[in-house]
Amino acid sequence: MQPFLAHPFDSDRLHEECGIFGAIGVADASSFVALGLHALQHRGQEAGGIVAHDPEQGFNSAHRFGYVRDNFTKADVMATLPGPLAIGHVRYSTAGSKAATAIRDVQPFFGEFHMGGCAIAHNGNITNASALRRELIERGSIFSSSSDSECIIHLMARSIQRNIPERMKDALRRVEGAFSVIAMTRTKLIGVRDPLGVRPLVLGRVGDEGFVLASETCALDIIGADFVREVEPGEMVVISRGKIETSRPFGPSTGRFCIFEHVYFSRPDSIIGGRSVYETRRQIGVELAREAPIEADLVCPVPDSGTPAAIGYAQESGIPYGMGIIRNQYMGRTFIEPTDQIRNMGVRLKLNVNRALIRGKRVVLVDDSVVRGTTSRKIKDMIIDAGAAEVHFRIASPPTAWPCFYGVDTPDREKLLAANMSTDEMRDWIGVDSLAFVSLDGLYRAVGESDGRNAKCPQYCDACFSGDYPVAPFDQLERGFRMKPGSETAMNEAAE
Numbered sequence: 429m430q431p432f433l434a435h436p437f438d439s440d441r442l443h444e445e446c447g448i449f450g451a452i453g454v455a456d457a458s459s460f461v462a463l464g465l466h467a468l469q470h471r472g473q474e475a476g477g478i479v480a481h482d483p484e485q486g487f488n489s490a491h492r493f494g495y496v497r498d499n500f501t502k503a504d505v506m507a508t509l510p511g512p513l514a515i516g517h518v519r520y521s522t523a524g525s526k527a528a529t530a531i532r533d534v535q536p537f538f539g540e541f542h543m544g545g546c547a548i549a550h551n552g553n554i555t556n557a558s559a560l561r562r563e564l565i566e567r568g569s570i571f572s573s574s575s576d577s578e579c580i581i582h583l584m585a586r587s588i589q590r591n592i593p594e595r596m597k598d599a600l601r602r603v604e605g606a607f608s609v610i611a612m613t614r615t616k617l618i619g620v621r622d623p624l625g626v627r628p629l630v631l632g633r634v635g636d637e638g639f640v641l642a643s644e645t646c647a648l649d650i651i652g653a654d655f656v657r658e659v660e661p662g663e664m665v666v667i668s669r670g671k672i673e674t675s676r677p678f679g680p681s682t683g684r685f686c687i688f689e690h691v692y693f694s695r696p697d698s699i700i701g702g703r704s705v706y707e708t709r710r711q712i713g714v715e716l717a718r719e720a721p722i723e724a725d726l727v728c729p730v731p732d733s734g735t736p737a738a739i740g741y742a743q744e745s746g747i748p749y750g751m752g753i754i755r756n757q758y759m760g761r762t763f764i765e766p767t768d769q770i771r772n773m774g775v776r777l778k779l780n781v782n783r784a785l786i787r788g789k790r791v792v793l794v795d796d797s798v799v800r801g802t803t804s805r806k807i808k809d810m811i812i813d814a815g816a817a818e819v820h821f822r823i824a825s826p827p828t829a830w831p832c833f834y835g836v837d838t839p840d841r842e843k844l845l846a847a848n849m850s851t852d853e854m855r856d857w858i859g860v861d862s863l864a865f866v867s868l869d870g871l872y873r874a875v876g877e878s879d880g881r882n883a884k885c886p887q888y889c890d891a892c893f894s895g896d897y898p899v900a901p902f903d904q905l906e907r908g909f910r911m912k913p914g915s916e917t918a919m920n921e922a923a924e
């Protein structure tokens with residue numbers, strides 16, 4: 429089966445690249461993992477994999493292209509994944525900006541060590557992966573995928589520690605960047621977050637002896653698991669026989685969680701840091717209405733991700749809220765092999781305007797972000813064609829002016845609209861009557877930091893807005909990427 433094709437306008441969105449889930453101490457753990465991955469499908473739709481362990485049948489795995497619901501609901505596939513311990517992974521990749529995925533790149537990855545097997549599933553991005561890979565290959569490692577995550581297995585193989593959790597610690601101490609990792613041995617489920625905790629990982633409980641680890645709390649809800657807590661930045665949890673051991677392999681650390689998880693990546697029904705993602709997004713809309721008010725007749729979300737912020741904007745401004753754009757719910761990613769004619773239909777394949785509501789109105793359109801800006805332009809055209817009197821764009825994140833190197837698929841910097849234009853220039857290029865982004869301080873207030881962003885010691889990773897990278901993007905620097913002047917010094921000071 430060929431890799432799935434992205435929507436023709438999919439490249440105008442940032443994409444989380446992975447979702448991970450693991451379960452231990454439950455009958456048919458792979459079924460729990462399949463359901464958990466299904467709830468995490470928004471984090472990656474191209475491919476998925478599950479590894480399970482059964483005391484009699486050992487390790488088994490299945491890796492497939494496509495949606496979880498199309499692969500891991502089939503009795504013949506699930507029957508091959510028995511046992512009380514399993515982990516899984518869903519991944520995203522674009523057909524255009526990167527080489528299409530091969531099935532050998534689909535996680536979890538598996539390694540057989542002399543003390544037993546280990547499977548790992550990684551969410552994030554290793555920023556020194558190229559250097560590590562070069563070193564490992566020079567020393568004899570043979571890679572079977574093009575994924576940065578496979579480095580972890582090879583580093584583990586070179587460790588002299590006697591058990592797998594200790595080998596993982598050795599390996600992850602060599603790794604730079606963002607990682608939330610779920611791993612399994614024959615008897616243990618392991619979860620680790622990088623020292624900054626850039627990508628999410630939560631712990632849940634099922635029944636008396638069962639535990640699960642997941643990228644988001646929405647994946648706990650689907651299987652009826654109770655939320656226990658978040659795995660902390662820099663923490664490793666090892667779960668076996670109903671008990672959890674915890675350690676801090678990287679020493680003390682302060683978290684720099686990805687603030688974009690609040691804006692866009694996570695599902696609105698998830699809870700992050702004790703806050704409802706939906707409520708945070710609604711609050712971003714409130715901040716936006718305070719920072720960028722406008723006289724208008726109607727507030728419309730760009731569905732679905734702009735919806736909570738549009739509700740907040742409408743509530744704060746007192747302007748009526750309405751569904752001026754309707755999303756085609758059944759527009760699946762497998763629908764088309766995009767010909768030029770189909771490509772030109774662009775955003776109309778997925779969104780349609782509610783003409784009766786829009787006609788003659790001054791419309792405030794609320795979207796989550798502007799990446800290349802091409803979709804914003806097309807949406808504006810649709811609204812104007814429908815007879816809107818004015819169009820005002822309000823964006824529920826600051827201008828995205830820098831690429832992400834921590835596990836989010838972003839275009840190169842020169843393709844980011846905000847890297848090349850001022851807000852006024854973007855307004856003119858998109859062709860709207862006004863354009864405003866929530867400020868970085870406004871975004872921080874919406875996520876609960878009442879004093880806004882701490883400029884000396886930011887509470888979150890916000891590099892795609894600020895250019896302040898909390899971890900050096902080593903591989904990218906080697907390839908010629910230029911950071912914001914002064915940011916390397918700030919990074920070194922923060923590390924000390």
Ligand code: SF4
Pocket residue numbers: 626686687688689831832833834835836889890891892893
């Ligand atoms: S650069 Fe942006 S998207 Fe990437 S981890 Fe940081 S805040 Fe998240």
